[in-house]
Amino acid sequence: MNGFSDFLELHPLFSWLFDLLKSTGLQDPWLHLVHYGALSVMMFGLLALIALFLVWWERKIAGHIQQRFGPMRHGWHGWYQTVMDAIKLLQKEDVKIALRDKPVFFWAPIVCFVAAFCVYVVMPFGENLIVADLNIGILYVLAITTWTVISLLMAGWGSNNKYALLGGMRSAAQIVSYEVPMALSILTPILFVSSLSMNDIVLSQSGPIYNWFIFRLPFGPIAFLTFIVAGTAEANRTPFDIPEAEQELVSGYNVEYSGMKFAMFFLAEFVNMFTIAAVAVTIFFGGWNGFEFLPSWLWFLGKTLLIVLLLMLFRWTYPRLRVDQLMVFAWKFLVPLTFANLIIAGLFKHLGWYW
Amino acid sequence: MTLRTEEFVVNMGPHHPSTHGVCRLLLTLDGERVKKVEPIIGYLHRAIEKICENRTYPQCIPILDRFEYVTAMSCNYVFSLAAERLAQIEVPERAEYLRVIMLELNRIASHLLFYGVTAMDIGAYTPFLYGLRERELIIDLFEMTCGQRLTYNYIRIGGVSQDIPPEFAPKCREAVRIIGEKMSDYEGLLNENPIWLARTKGIGILKPEDAIAWGVSGPVLRASGVKHDLRRDDPYSIYDRFDFDIPVQPNGDTFDRYIQRLDEIRESLKIITQALDGLEGLEDNTIKAKVSPNFKPPAGEVYARIENSRGELGVYVISDGSKKPLRVKARGGSYNQLQALPLMCHDVMVADLVAIFATLDVIMPEVDR
Amino acid sequence: MGVMKDLKNLIAGLGITGKHLGRHAITIQYPEQRDTIPERSRGIVVLLSDKETGELNCTACQLCMRACPTGAIVVEFERDENKRKILTKFDLDNTICCFCGLCEESCNFSALKLATKYEFSTTDKDGLLWDMHKLQEVGRDVPYVDTRKKKAEKSEKKPTPKPAPKPADEQPAPKDSSEAPQPADKTPGVGDMPDKPKAAQKPDDPNDGGTDVASDNRDDDTKREGND
Numbered sequence: 001m002n003g004f005s006d007f008l009e010l011h012p013l014f015s016w017l018f019d020l021l022k023s024t025g026l027q028d029p030w031l032h033l034v035h036y037g038a039l040s041v042m043m044f045g046l047l048a049l050i051a052l053f054l055v056w057w058e059r060k061i062a063g064h065i066q067q068r069f070g071p072m073r074h075g076w077h078g079w080y081q082t083v084m085d086a087i088k089l090l091q092k093e094d095v096k097i098a099l100r101d102k103p104v105f106f107w108a109p110i111v112c113f114v115a116a117f118c119v120y121v122v123m124p125f126g127e128n129l130i131v132a133d134l135n136i137g138i139l140y141v142l143a144i145t146t147w148t149v150i151s152l153l154m155a156g157w158g159s160n161n162k163y164a165l166l167g168g169m170r171s172a173a174q175i176v177s178y179e180v181p182m183a184l185s186i187l188t189p190i191l192f193v194s195s196l197s198m199n200d201i202v203l204s205q206s207g208p209i210y211n212w213f214i215f216r217l218p219f220g221p222i223a224f225l226t227f228i229v230a231g232t233a234e235a236n237r238t239p240f241d242i243p244e245a246e247q248e249l250v251s252g253y254n255v256e257y258s259g260m261k262f263a264m265f266f267l268a269e270f271v272n273m274f275t276i277a278a279v280a281v282t283i284f285f286g287g288w289n290g291f292e293f294l295p296s297w298l299w300f301l302g303k304t305l306l307i308v309l310l311l312m313l314f315r316w317t318y319p320r321l322r323v324d325q326l327m328v329f330a331w332k333f334l335v336p337l338t339f340a341n342l343i344i345a346g347l348f349k350h351l352g353w354y355w
Numbered sequence: 356m357t358l359r360t361e362e363f364v365v366n367m368g369p370h371h372p373s374t375h376g377v378c379r380l381l382l383t384l385d386g387e388r389v390k391k392v393e394p395i396i397g398y399l400h401r402a403i404e405k406i407c408e409n410r411t412y413p414q415c416i417p418i419l420d421r422f423e424y425v426t427a428m429s430c431n432y433v434f435s436l437a438a439e440r441l442a443q444i445e446v447p448e449r450a451e452y453l454r455v456i457m458l459e460l461n462r463i464a465s466h467l468l469f470y471g472v473t474a475m476d477i478g479a480y481t482p483f484l485y486g487l488r489e490r491e492l493i494i495d496l497f498e499m500t501c502g503q504r505l506t507y508n509y510i511r512i513g514g515v516s517q518d519i520p521p522e523f524a525p526k527c528r529e530a531v532r533i534i535g536e537k538m539s540d541y542e543g544l545l546n547e548n549p550i551w552l553a554r555t556k557g558i559g560i561l562k563p564e565d566a567i568a569w570g571v572s573g574p575v576l577r578a579s580g581v582k583h584d585l586r587r588d589d590p591y592s593i594y595d596r597f598d599f600d601i602p603v604q605p606n607g608d609t610f611d612r613y614i615q616r617l618d619e620i621r622e623s624l625k626i627i628t629q630a631l632d633g634l635e636g637l638e639d640n641t642i643k644a645k646v647s648p649n650f651k652p653p654a655g656e657v658y659a660r661i662e663n664s665r666g667e668l669g670v671y672v673i674s675d676g677s678k679k680p681l682r683v684k685a686r687g688g689s690y691n692q693l694q695a696l697p698l699m700c701h702d703v704m705v706a707d708l709v710a711i712f713a714t715l716d717v718i719m720p721e722v723d724r
Numbered sequence: 725m726g727v728m729k730d731l732k733n734l735i736a737g738l739g740i741t742g743k744h745l746g747r748h749a750i751t752i753q754y755p756e757q758r759d760t761i762p763e764r765s766r767g768i769v770v771l772l773s774d775k776e777t778g779e780l781n782c783t784a785c786q787l788c789m790r791a792c793p794t795g796a797i798v799v800e801f802e803r804d805e806n807k808r809k810i811l812t813k814f815d816l817d818n819t820i821c822c823f824c825g826l827c828e829e830s831c832n833f834s835a836l837k838l839a840t841k842y843e844f845s846t847t848d849k850d851g852l853l854w855d856m857h858k859l860q861e862v863g864r865d866v867p868y869v870d871t872r873k874k875k876a877e878k879s880e881k882k883p884t885p886k887p888a889p890k891p892a893d894e895q896p897a898p899k900d901s902s903e904a905p906q907p908a909d910k911t912p913g914v915g916d917m918p919d920k921p922k923a924a925q926k927p928d929d930p931n932d933g934g935t936d937v938a939s940d941n942r943d944d945d946t947k948r949e950g951n952d
Binding site: 410413414415416417418420421481488495498499500501502503506508516517520540543544545547548549648 | 729730733734736737740741750761762764765766791792793822823824825826829830838
């Protein structure tokens with residue numbers, strides 16, 4: 001059993017890479033720079049593949065919920081449909097409005113894309129499978145996910161379209177409002193870890209399954225629920241997808257983008273969704289912990305994909321909230337709830353009622 | 356210091372994913388609030404009434420199929436009713452039973468489409484597919500009987516054009532059973548969903564006196580609390596033989612209009628079951644009275660109206676004794692509901708306007724003809 | 725509490741959509757799989773040919789042309805030396821045909837039918853303007869019930885002096901090959917609808933057979949020239 005999972009573990013790959021670079025005679029600091037650079041490129045490649053997979057998976061899940069098939073033509077059950085869509089988007093004309101604000105219009109999709117991917121340098125994909133185990137891991141995640149606000153505002157402004165601007169501002173207001181409950185609900189389990197490092201969070205949930213933070217009643221499930229709700233709003237997914245709703249008058253911040261720029265926004269949205277799921281798994285579901293017959297990264301991926309399935313079910317089940325109802329829900333309901341949850345968790349820690 | 360704000364006029368133009376058909380709404384917005392709504396129609400005018408003046412009575416029926424294609428059986432029927440009243444034709448009983456079955460099946464199909472489209476406009480994408488899946492059952496029944504899925508040309512002057520095939524009755528009962536079961540799915544998905552309630556409760560209230568004053572009819576009127584249904588108040592065909600309720604809802608908001616149509620689906624299922632039972636007991640198999648193909652009603656005028664899934668569908672026919680009508684005027688309930696739209700959209704947000712418009716279930720071909 | 729009820733309902737909603745994940749999809753992959761079409765389905769109009777001789781059943785009576793509400797059918801004929809009609813033109817404009825079936829119902833000679841075929845998309849409008857030969861070709865394998873023979877059997881069984889079947893040499897009929905030849909100049913006039921009950925129907929004014937869309941209008945608004 002152990003031999004099988006050892007066989008599939010990836011961290012020997014990293015040390016092999018490090019030794020390879022060392023053997024070429026590179027010195028510090030270049031050695032570490034190139035090593036981390038290579039790891040980041042590999043992580044980027046992996047995430048691009050995950051994003052393509054998620055687009056396909058969303059369409060299949062949506063199809064089967066609606067009792068139809070989804071993509072079926074390109075490959076077995078359409079598995080390379082997304083690749084064909086990407087090729088199609090590459091061929092599209094990059095429509096640039098004459099009166100756009102050029103630098104802002106150009107950099108908005110890039111900022112969004114980069115922000116989405118930068119989070120993953122601290123994500124623990126498996127045991128010893130983390131690019132950089134920063135000791136401020138979770139704080140870094142929260143900080144980087146806020147970059148998307150800037151990119152939305154830039155997209156709205158740079159399009160020179162009052163509806164795009166309105167959509168961008170609504171979206172920015174939504175993301176900023178839901179940052180607060182998200183941060184508070186992340187903090188609740190962190191109280192018990194006494195460290196912000198992602199790896200430490202996962203390690204503190206090792207052992208039996210009831211060590212996972214979601215099973216630590218009563219604050220665990222509430223924290224998870226508020227985190228998922230706030231995370232869905234962060235990722236602009238239904239029921240909080242007012243910025244992208246086609247049925248509304250205002251079509252959203254990316255209405256004037258076409259071709260590859262639009263593809264960047266689109267992929268960034270899916271990567272954001274994966275981020276929310278990955279953070280949820282890391283904090284609440286034990287990260288890469290699991291029985292040893294499977295390698296740790298498989299556990300991580302499996303759990304994350306289940307949470308992604310949950311997010312997709314949300315999208316295809318619930319109607320959309322109106323924008324003022326969204327804000328009321330965030331500030332008048334979620335923030336007091338998460339504050340109360342944090343206080344209760346603090347009380348439990350102080351009184352020692354935890355394991 | 357007050358912030359200077361300006362109202363701006365925005366066109367929710369004929370091409371829009373949530374205006375059902377080509378309807379142009381001229382909105383005057385103050386920020387997010389709608390101050391004034393002005394519907395501008397005419398984008399789907401096809402001169403149907405004028406075309407009918409140059410067609411014989413049997414030829415008018417496929418033309419009027421396209422008047423309101425979601426409930427084409429009703430359009431066929433109301434014109435046939437007008438012609439039969441002009442020429443004093445008595446329709447055989449089997450034909451009447453078949454007509455009632457087709458009309459009620461069509462009503463259910465229309466309400467299922469409403470359910471799907473309204474849910475989609477408010478953001479839930481899945482009920483659309485569920486509603487259309489059940490509607491497929493009904494459309495398949497129609498295809499089995501008359502050959503077409505949307506514009507039927509089935510209910511003719513004097514009866515119906517073809518008898519139902521033998522596999523119709525068991526399949527119809529099966530469809531009725533399946534739809535009755537799936538109603539719990541539809542309701543479980545949306546009826547008590549807090550997001551749905553937040554989006555639809557208390558939005559777009561239409562008071563009963565306003566509804567009557569503006570000539571609104573059909574489910575919108577009954578959702579405002581007025582118990583008026585032409586199948587009871589001005590009975591036509593053999594509706595007086597069936598036992599069904601007329602549901603009404605108390606408030607007249609968007610949620611009630613949605614619930615009203617789901618309740619009406621249930622009532623229609625009852626009527627269809629009773630009609631199928633009644634059909635089995637008939638001995639006489641004639642499905643059409645003897646009407647010559649060169650149908651020439653005596654000179655006169657008649658107004659025939661029925662209860663459509665959108666309200667009162669009426670046809671006013673003036674005949675001069677020749678084989679072509681002198682004037683055909685058709686009216687549908689959507690016209691009045693579109694007129695009443697500004698009444699319900701006082702100081703709502705744009706998202707609510709979309710929800711209100713969806714629950715009015717306006718079909719533009721009926722408005723524009 | 726209201727919150728717990730809302731939460732319960734939200735989870736129930738997820739359950740309803742989630743249970744569909746386990747069910748098989750109900751759609752089919754067209755064009756590899758096709759749905760079975762009911763036999764009464766109204767597809768495109770085709771011209772039917774006699775099962776033995778292979779010639780068109782149409783006698784150019786123009787009843788279908790007059791029955792069509794949109795004017796999609798154009799029938800033209802010539803008289804030969806025996807004053808019999810020869811069909812010279814039968815055009816069907818599929819771009820304006822509304823598939824109502826009134827032409828099929830008005831025909832007494834099993835000459836045309838709305839077959840269950842429906843896959844005739846073209847990229848060019850002219851591909852949808854069909855002439856006699858195309859209509860006959862598409863209709864070759866369409867099964868139909870030949871009502872002419874039924875009427876012939878019915879008229880043979882009647883004891884009252886109906887026109888007895890005339891010997892074949894009196895009437896060289898290029899089109900008619902059924903057992904009961906029709907008398908040469910009898911205008912078909914009003915015919916039976918196929919689903920009418922067996923009782924005979926008193927015919928109406930035979931010269932007033934239907935309406936002609938292309939003329940005889942109150943206002944001359946549907947005058948058709950060619951295929952515009």
